Structures are given as C-alpha cells and as structure tokens.
Amino acid sequence: MTPPRRPAEAQRHTPDPTVAFLRAVLLLLAVLGAGTAYAIESIDQFPSAPLSIRTRDGTEWFSVWIADTSAREQQGLMYQRWLPVDRGMLFPQAEPRVMTMWMKNTLIPLDMLFIDAQGRIIYIRENTTPQSEALISTPAPVKAVLELAGGLSAKHGIHVGDRVLHPLFGSAPIGPVRN
Numbered sequence: 001m002t003p004p005r006r007p008a009e010a011q012r013h014t015p016d017p018t019v020a021f022l023r024a025v026l027l028l029l030a031v032l033g034a035g036t037a038y039a040i041e042s043i044d045q046f047p048s049a050p051l052s053i054r055t056r057d058g059t060e061w062f063s064v065w066i067a068d069t070s071a072r073e074q075q076g077l078m079y080q081r082w083l084p085v086d087r088g089m090l091f092p093q094a095e096p097r098v099m100t101m102w103m104k105n106t107l108i109p110l111d112m113l114f115i116d117a118q119g120r121i122i123y124i125r126e127n128t129t130p131q132s133e134a135l136i137s138t139p140a141p142v143k144a145v146l147e148l149a150g151g152l153s154a155k156h157g158i159h160v161g162d163r164v165l166h167p168l169f170g171s172a173p174i175g176p177v178r179n
Helices: 017-037 070-075
Strands: 048-055 058-066 087-097 110-115 121-125 142-149 163-165
Touching: 048 087
Parallel strands: 058 087
Antiparallel strands: 048 058, 048 163, 087 142, 110 121, 110 142
C-alpha cells in the first residue's frame, strides 16, 4: 500500500536559485535605498546667508539656511523642534515655477512666503499645520519659498507685495548680518 500524496500546495518546493538571488538583490537594494532616503543632514551644514524683507513699516533681517540641493530641499525644516525668530530657510529655484510644499515630518508651524523672480512676495501661507500632508501650492510661478517661524509674518507686518532682498533676486540685504 502506498501512502497518500500531499496536496500540491503542501509539498516542499525548492526555490529556483535565480529567483532566490533576485529576491536577495531586491531586498538589499530596498534596504540600501531606505537608508539613504531618510538620511538627515544637520541643518548647521546647510549654507547660510543674510536676507532682509522691506515692509511698509521698515526692514526685517534674517539669517537663512539655503536648501541648495535636491536632498536639502526635500529635508527642509523637517524634524526641527524650534526655529529662532531671526532664522529661516530659503528654497531657491533655478527658474520660476509653481511650487508645492507640505509639512510632513515638520514639527513646528511655519509661515511660507512665496517670492517671484523680482523678490516680491506674491503669496503667504501663515501658521501651517505641523506634520500635515496637505499640499500648499503657489498661485503663480515663483523663484523661491522662504520659511519662517509660524506667526512672524503677522508679528513683523510682512505682507504680499513686500520685497525680499537677497542675491537670488538681484539685490543685497540691507541691515545687520547675523550668523
């Protein structure tokens, strides 16, 4: 008498060595890719420059970190627990374009100032919601976005139409340089 046969799905299957190798390579690539995708650079390593904003009531001065690479642009102010009131981050673009931002992994509220190629603020999104994945887009192409601590635009009287002074916009900041 012969023993009963197991159903096909219960039988042992020796994997094809090629398939096993490809799975191992894909797993390795996924692990390596995940490690680099989430590498956070110290914000102190970003280049920094002075910037001023000419408002109706006077001039406000800031020292801004520059998100000058794709990786720095993607990181932005993510994971920062606070932002000094005289600091910010500038996201320059090679050519004006419609920009879309979000607050994923950003722990503090920010004011986002969208600036055209002439240095004019064309849109302000105040007190963005920390960690929100809602998209914040510009109504027109911009040359840069400036992020400041949430509430600073209102506190300093910064409005649409005010002028940002920085070499990106063909002007030098007016006022003290802060590092």
